[in-house]
Amino acid sequence: MLAYIARRFVIMIPMLVLLSIIAFVIIQLPPGDYLTTYINARIAAGETFNKAEIDALRAQYGLDQSIYVQYARWMGDILFRGSFGTSFFWGRPVGDLLVERLPITIFVSLSSLIVVYTLAIPIAIISAIYKYSWFDFLATTFGFIGLATPNFLIALALSWIFFLITGGMVTSLFSLEFRDAPWSFAKFLDLMSNVWLPILIIGLSGTAGLIRTLRATLLDELSRPYVVTARSKGLTETKLLLKYPVRIAMNPVFSTIGWLLPGLINGGVIVGIVLNLQMIGPVLMQATLTQDMYLAGSIVLILGVLTVIGTLISDILLAWLDPRIRYGAEG
């Protein structure tokens, strides 16, 4: 088990390096660099700069050096000083913005993962057992449509339906009086009363995919001879189902966390933007529209790292559940 975890960690390193390179490329992509944008913004605000000041600033930010040195400096700042650079739009360190928005984003993503499981697993099991029943038909239709609908459309449609039924709107994670208040139990309760709809929306798209996978795997298992054998031995149907085929069919459920998680992060970003929630999505959106590249690149980096870590945890859990992976040659 320890050897497996060690191996997984080693595989993770090149992925993280690649991710950091991509984030850096994103930061470097727009024509002109951070400083040009910054100086232009200051000049527009009425300040004046002379050549010497600009050169001094360039040296301070290391922009006069080669691209590799710049990358190394950027990485070094993040790794050793926890500094992600400055957002020129917000005029604040990127790190502060991340700290503000990330916890809720992570919380919503993880909760939607739970929603996915609590919805998809029972639905898939029931629709596999009662194949071609009306329930199965409904679940399959839902699965197909859920896969074909972009996240933002689900968010729009669901919140519209919610509006038609209740007349209320989901516009914020917090009620007005708690928006700038420090964390308290009351604020937490307030969050809970607002956050469930975004969580549900983000979860639904993942649910659709999982229902399809789980149903197909379970159907394959149900036609295996061992099921027939168990049935002929007189095992009750519930016991038979839950003890063997369902357990086997659950394996892909956990092994696909690695695919589900990026989808949920995607959903979180888009739904956050559509409903304008206090999550990372709108910040990223703002950053990309204003070409605030340090912020955009850092968010891409952080979301990527979170996904990689999530996948790592799920792989370790899977290895713990399934000895075949633990002892497998490939890992």
Place this chain on the structure above:
Amino acid sequence: MEQRGKGTMTDITDEVEAGAGIPGMRVSEGGETFYTASQWQLMWWKFRKHKAALVAIGVLLFLYLIAIFADLLTPYAANERFGGWEICQPASIHFRDESGKWVGPSVYKLGRTVDTETFRVKFVEDRSERYPVRFFIPAEPRKALLGVMQSWRLFGVEEGQPVFLFGSDNLGRDVFSRTLYASRISMFIGFGGVILTFVFGVTLGGIAGYLGGVVDEVIMRVVDFMVATPTIPLWMGLAAAIPRDWSVTNTYFAITIILSVLGWGGLARTVRGKLLSLREEDYIMAARVYGASPARLIGRYMLPNFMSYLLVNITIAVPYTILGETSLSFLGLGIQPPAVSWGTLLRDAQQLTVVAQRPWQMIPGIFVVLTVLMFNFIGDGLRDAADPYSRL
């Protein structure tokens, strides 16, 4: 995947009915033909059973024809504004008059009034005046497909009142015409993207599978990475770098490239896997011993063997690209107005307040879902058919 269970069931009954002697081998088109049929013939026989996929092909053909001939079908130009007709609900077409007599398609005169409670402008039917809907009505000549001048519109009323099949937006533009024009960019970006994805995927997957070793290891780690990273932040980050003042064509290509650069992973994985397993086959060994060049080995002997898998992957890649473009344009990072795509149209409905006031602006979304759904159906059908010798 969904059809697998169903497929197996019918296969078994067919097998019993046809009374084929060899277990696991079903005689499809009676006796000998099964054994002499080409791979593509077998695939078609299997695909044909997938009714949903067949229907999907029909629907998609229909949608693509609409996109191509959008000029001939739309009553108005994509950005034509009707002053005084902002936020009008979809027209209700009546076939009978007040007394119940059949009069053919017609609309009632719409009057603009202000709701006394909400203070919002709304349009109310004036039942006393009825305008019959006419077809091929003469109109200002406009440039249509291939530069042909078109001096008629498919439908409209002669009294001058605009007919908004899907309602109008806040600038008084016809959502129906806009949706149809938008389908051009939205539906064809799929193909542009797929061609690029295909080039990237087959080349890199081919290199990985054929060379093996370190190259293979590096390429596959990159693929792992791409599959495991959330795409939307990446898309957004890359799309942010597209200059806002680029022309529509440039933006279009930039988006296509972004979507393909991040989307070739799945295809590369398939190509590599197939090449690796084919490399070990006896007939490849025989060809190699015989002195076939690597190009001939791959092109003549290996490629035809997994063409069907490529086809499946391509079918899956098209809706991926369509969804990508729609999401990006929806966020304002993709196609920019005045160009229209489904994404830019849905962007008009971005706020919930807008949706609540004029839900008809979500109609382009139905087209997105329908198109992607149809591609998924075909993909499913092809996946089952891709390996014609399996589960037959």
